[in-house]
Amino acid sequence: MATKKLIVLPDPHIRAAKGGEDKRSIAAVEKYIKDAKPDEIICIGDFMDFNCISDHNAFNLRAVEGETVQADYEVGNKVLDRWQNLAPKVVLLEGNHDYRVERFIDAYPRMAGSLEVEKGLKLKQRGVKWVRSWRDGEIYKVGNASFIHGIYVNDHHAKKTAEAFGVPIFYGHTHDIQLYSKLRAGDDKTIVAQSLGCLCEYRQFYMKGFPNRWQQAFAEFYIREDGFFNYTITMIFKHKFIGPNGKEYQG
Numbered sequence: 001m002a003t004k005k006l007i008v009l010p011d012p013h014i015r016a017a018k019g020g021e022d023k024r025s026i027a028a029v030e031k032y033i034k035d036a037k038p039d040e041i042i043c044i045g046d047f048m049d050f051n052c053i054s055d056h057n058a059f060n061l062r063a064v065e066g067e068t069v070q071a072d073y074e075v076g077n078k079v080l081d082r083w084q085n086l087a088p089k090v091v092l093l094e095g096n097h098d099y100r101v102e103r104f105i106d107a108y109p110r111m112a113g114s115l116e117v118e119k120g121l122k123l124k125q126r127g128v129k130w131v132r133s134w135r136d137g138e139i140y141k142v143g144n145a146s147f148i149h150g151i152y153v154n155d156h157h158a159k160k161t162a163e164a165f166g167v168p169i170f171y172g173h174t175h176d177i178q179l180y181s182k183l184r185a186g187d188d189k190t191i192v193a194q195s196l197g198c199l200c201e202y203r204q205f206y207m208k209g210f211p212n213r214w215q216q217a218f219a220e221f222y223i224r225e226d227g228f229f230n231y232t233i234t235m236i237f238k239h240k241f242i243g244p245n246g247k248e249y250q251g
Helices: 023-036 071-084 100-107 157-164
Strands: 003-010 040-044 089-093 128-129 140-142 146-147 169-171 175-181 193-198 216-225 229-234 241-243 248-250
Touching: 003 023, 003 229, 023 071, 023 241, 023 248, 040 140, 071 089, 157 169, 157 175, 157 193, 193 216
Parallel strands: 003 040, 040 089, 089 128, 146 169, 169 193
Antiparallel strands: 003 216, 140 146, 175 193, 216 229, 241 248
C-alpha cells in the first residue's frame, strides 16, 4: 500500500433546518480539502441528524414542525456531491443519529425500503462505502488506524475506548477532543484512543445553552506503507483555522 492521505470529518449532523451542521465551518474545511487533495474523506458518523424523527421530540412535535426526512436527505446529497468532487473515495460510518431512521422503521415497518440512509443518500449509486459502526459495531481500518463512531460518553471516554479496543482508534460521538495513550510493553506498540470533535453548530436545540466541551475540528492522517501513521487535529474557532499547511481558511 502506498502512503495514503485521509481527511477525517466528525459529526456534521446535517439537516435542512437550523441547528444541524455548521455550514460556515464545513465550507472552510472543504476549502482546505481542495488544497490537500486527500485519497479519502472519512466521516466518522452522524453525517445525518434526523432531528425530525428523534425520540427526544416524540412529545414536542411543535419543535420540528415542517421538518421532513426528505428535506434532510436533499441537503445531505448536496454535501456528498461536493465531497465526491474533492476526493476519489468517500466513506461514511453510521452514527447513532444516522441510526434514528432505522428505529423509526422499526416502529413503522411499512416504511422499510423507502427511508434508509443507503437509499436516501444514493450510496450504492455513488459508490460511497457505508460502514455499520453503530448497528453492527463495524470498524473501518486503514493501515494501523481504526475508526468507529464512538460508544462511551463518560468523562474518561478515551481511556475506556482504549481499554475496550486495544488498538489505535479514533472516533466522534462525544463532540469533544480527548486523547488517552494506553501503557504497553515493547517498541512500536503505542495504543491511543482519540476523539476528534464535531462539525455541527455549537448550540443545537437540545443543549439549551448549557455548558459543554464541544469543539469543532477535523483530522488529517498519513498512513504509511507499513501501516504506521501520523495525524494532526485542527481545531476551528469562529469558522476559521490555520491548516497544517500554514494557510488560513475561513467559511
